[in-house]
Amino acid sequence: MRILVAVDKNPYSSYVVHEVGKLAINTWSDITLLGIMDPKEAPNRNIENSDLAKTLLDYREIITFYYPKGECPYSIEEISSFLKLDENRFIGMGKGGLKTLKIIIRKGSNIVNEILKQANEDEATLIILGCNKTNGCKWGDLDVPARIGNQAPCSVLIVKENKSPKQIVCCLDHDYISQNSLELINQIVTLYKAELKIVGVAEGGSLKVKFENTMKNLFMYYLKQDIPMWLEVIDSSIFPTFVNQISQENLIAIWLGKKSFLRKFLPNEKIINLINTAPSSVLLLR
Amino acid sequence: MDNTQISILILDDEPIVTKRLKPSLQKKGYLVETFTKSIDAINRFKEKPFDIVITDLKMEGMDGMEFLTQVKEMRPETEVIVITGFATMDTAKESFQKGVLDFLAKPFKLSEIHEAVAKAEKKILDQKE
Numbered sequence: 001m002r003i004l005v006a007v008d009k010n011p012y013s014s015y016v017v018h019e020v021g022k023l024a025i026n027t028w029s030d031i032t033l034l035g036i037m038d039p040k041e042a043p044n045r046n047i048e049n050s051d052l053a054k055t056l057l058d059y060r061e062i063i064t065f066y067y068p069k070g071e072c073p074y075s076i077e078e079i080s081s082f083l084k085l086d087e088n089r090f091i092g093m094g095k096g097g098l099k100t101l102k103i104i105i106r107k108g109s110n111i112v113n114e115i116l117k118q119a120n121e122d123e124a125t126l127i128i129l130g131c132n133k134t135n136g137c138k139w140g141d142l143d144v145p146a147r148i149g150n151q152a153p154c155s156v157l158i159v160k161e162n163k164s165p166k167q168i169v170c171c172l173d174h175d176y177i178s179q180n181s182l183e184l185i186n187q188i189v190t191l192y193k194a195e196l197k198i199v200g201v202a203e204g205g206s207l208k209v210k211f212e213n214t215m216k217n218l219f220m221y222y223l224k225q226d227i228p229m230w231l232e233v234i235d236s237s238i239f240p241t242f243v244n245q246i247s248q249e250n251l252i253a254i255w256l257g258k259k260s261f262l263r264k265f266l267p268n269e270k271i272i273n274l275i276n277t278a279p280s281s282v283l284l285l286r
Numbered sequence: 287m288d289n290t291q292i293s294i295l296i297l298d299d300e301p302i303v304t305k306r307l308k309p310s311l312q313k314k315g316y317l318v319e320t321f322t323k324s325i326d327a328i329n330r331f332k333e334k335p336f337d338i339v340i341t342d343l344k345m346e347g348m349d350g351m352e353f354l355t356q357v358k359e360m361r362p363e364t365e366v367i368v369i370t371g372f373a374t375m376d377t378a379k380e381s382f383q384k385g386v387l388d389f390l391a392k393p394f395k396l397s398e399i400h401e402a403v404a405k406a407e408k409k410i411l412d413q414k415e
Contacts (some may be wrong), residue, residue: 183393
């Protein structure tokens with residue numbers, strides 16, 4: 001698994017790094033810690049002396065601290081300088097290590113574009129970023145997490161708090177469930193030792209045969225994996241309200257492929273609103 | 287047939303995983319056999335020593351950890367790559383203690399598997415020299 005962690009200097013990013021640390025200790029994922037620097041504020045030389053670089057180095061240390069001494073799969077070598085990859089990208093990485101933990105600083109005025117570019121370059125499986133739940137999930141004035149959640153080519157976890165969810169509520173896309181998204185759910189359930197609830201949406205009070213089969217197949221899949229799960233079917237008319245209620249206490253996961261059935265009930269603006277207003281963390285699966 | 291071709295055994299109880307990995311590794315020039323049951327995989331390994339084994343951990347019957355333990359006992363020079371959908375710190379640690387080369391949590395990109403296999407191939411070829 002390749003995780004792209006997009007961070008800034010705000011405290012919510014430190015919560016994110018702790019969640020990444022917990023996930024990494026289980027999965028030994030390759031990790032990129034990404035910081036975006038406004039070109040107007042970027043120093044011409046010695047980027048390692050910038051506040052952003054120092055913050056990223058601190059975050060790197062937090063992740064490696066999760067491992068007992070001598071068991072860290074990442075290089076713990078001190079990074080004293082960053083290598084310039086091109087005019088707008090810098091990399092900080094220690095030598096050795098079984099797995100990759102690198103720091104990337106990108107210069108760019110469009111934060112969302114820079115995160116998406118890095119996700120493509122890394123072929124990231126998952127983007128993780130955070131926000132403060134009390135300010136509408138903004139980075140400054142921008143709803144960066146919501147835009148990443150909407151536009152990313154891979155799954156996105158938006159962390160809003162540093163508490164472990166007791167239940168993962170997954171809203172099912174009837175048309176296509178990717179193997180990647182099932183596997184990501186498995187890792188998240190394993191990480192939090194949380195209950196799993198799969199929610200299907202029925203239209204006009206009736207279930208389509210195909211949808212019933214999908215639910216049945218998922219039930220059998222999780223039974224085989226020995227993961228206890230609940231199934232719930234709700235009517236499409238109450239879906240947006242349901243999503244809002246669920247997100248008060250649980251980690252909500254929504255399957256969002258390009259042509260997701262759920263897009264009918266959760267168009268872009270509602271997804272952005274959900275991400276911005278949900279009190280708990282949100283996982284968008286692709 | 288090229289005698290220097292690297293052979294790979296893939297074991298995963300989900301056919302969708304083996305179906306995805308087999309053609310992508312064959313395209314890279316490897317000899318690939320896939321199995322969804324560990325008993326079939328271990329029996330085949332007894333007949334034919336593979337250079338590289340890619341195995342899932344959580345499976346019915348003999349699990350992946352037991353399978354890779356037997357593989358390493360029979361042929362320590364076989365490089366093992368673990369792929370798992372239920373990664374934990376303990377399984378990662380135990381895997382490396384048993385001598386696996388790499389540990390990949392699912393979901394992964396094919397390029398991750400390609401990199402891990404290339405690393406295993408390099409190690410095998412270096413040892414042969």
